[in-house]
Amino acid sequence: MSVDDATVRKIARLARIAVDDAQLPVLAGELNGILGWIEQLGEVDTKGVAPMTAVIPNHLAWRSDVVTDGDVQTRVLANAPDATSGFFAVPKVIE
């Protein structure tokens, strides 16, 4: 399977990365080089093989369902590019 310019545009939109139209063929070439190489996995017989879920057997630990942290609003907002009135501010989304 190889990707064309339209597919690259779609991938870029899904990934939320702005890409100039002029860059689409360049990216398509790079992605096809990598995808063509990884496609060799198709030749491995994996019938009856379970996909890996954990490399080291481990079980998820339980903990009490209690609040362990809080009252750190200023620290949470300290790195925000735009914080207003105790909130993260973003460009207007409702007309």
Add this chain to the structure above:
Amino acid sequence: MTALTDLTLTAMQAGLAAREFSAVELTEAHLAAMAEARHLNAYIVETPEIARAQAAAADAALAAGTARPLAGIPLGIKDLFCTEGVQTTAGSNILKGFIPPYESTVSGKLLADGAVMLGKLNMDEFAMGSSNETSAYGKVISPWKASGSTRELVPGGSSGGSAAAVAARIAAGATGTDTGGSIRQPASFVGIAGIKPTYGRCSRWGVVAFASSLDQAGPMARTVADCAVLLTSMCGYDAKDSTSLNLPVPDFAAGLTGDLRGKRIGVPKEYRLDGMDATIAKLWDQGLEWLKAAGATIVDVSLPHTRYALPVYYIIAPAEASSNLARYDGVRYGLRVTPPGGNLADMYAATRAAGFGKEVQRRIMIGTYVLSAGFYDAYYTQAQKVRTLIARDFEQAWERCDLLLTPTAPSAAFAFGDKADPLAMYLNDVFTVPASLAGLPAMSVPAGLSADGLPLGLQIIGRPLDEAGVLDAGLAIERAAGFTARP
């Protein structure tokens, strides 16, 4: 008298304990050496005020008899570890100016054990790279040069700043992280030791995530014993990481013997690649002789799915990265770019286009594609199935041997720009990626020099949780190799 910066970490511990020199003197020696070595670009941020305060505290603890094991030991911290109050960028523009309000578990454990933080070490952006050329803060330059050449060489990656700093004696040791070889390959390139422990040994909490099922922290230092000291401090259960292993951590340094009597060393035939560099092939054979002399027996083993490890890695790692890096959206931290009149979606896209470098964007897009509807099973599920087969190869090998010996990398350090094609760069991790996919402990130890005088490492891979066995074999090679070359 030997310069303080030339001492091994364990010699520094002994010298501090015997009060031959103070922690402040040791730290000042490193800060002065760092100022002389700024052309290497190993540090993104130097933290001399923090280091001096920590060194003074270490001296007070040493005087009071309350010193912790790493009291006064000057370390560099890879910029992937969140450090409270000190900029942490993961080598990316998208996190420029980010000041974490908390400390990563691993760096916190080192500091709690008395270590001194010299600064934050440069790295490939989000740990995606094998040469340090993808850092947004400029490439790190290896302190090594090939004999008769003035060309600048890569320190390897992604922990290239850590490798260069330790090799150049501007840190006694450093933290690294390893997703597909990012501790072992740079350690090999600059002639130092580095170990990636079993997946789950070191907490990932507070380490900027790249590929969560593979990421593991580990130490880089000039000797195997130094690595053992740091590893003991870095490992341990952490309830804040759901994949952290709740198991006791041995004192790796105290248990280190280098005695390999009764150990069987496996030689995976699939690692003997066609057209393998003759010096590396010879060094590998020499390494096997060294381990034999330390009491081990050598057995041939087969890891039949080895050739599929890289393509598996380049599906799984980008898939996990595309998910992990979705958090960089210009809202809560880091860079924000809003095009004039742009809405929220435009802001996301413009921020990520401006904040991520080319290689990171490429991997996010590959990951997005292999996870997208219609392609998920063909790429991602198939890769996870082949990953199971790769792990099974190792399990079967462990029926015949206790440890594996292989080269760390297919070549010595290369020059900047020599591997401009992404695929050529990816192939550099051919020997390190399989152990990462199987979550196994693995280390690189300097073992010899290439024809043009550059360091070459050998890799030891162990069973799950057998860091002690890996370190013992590492020590046996270190002793036999007598590697004394330095940049």
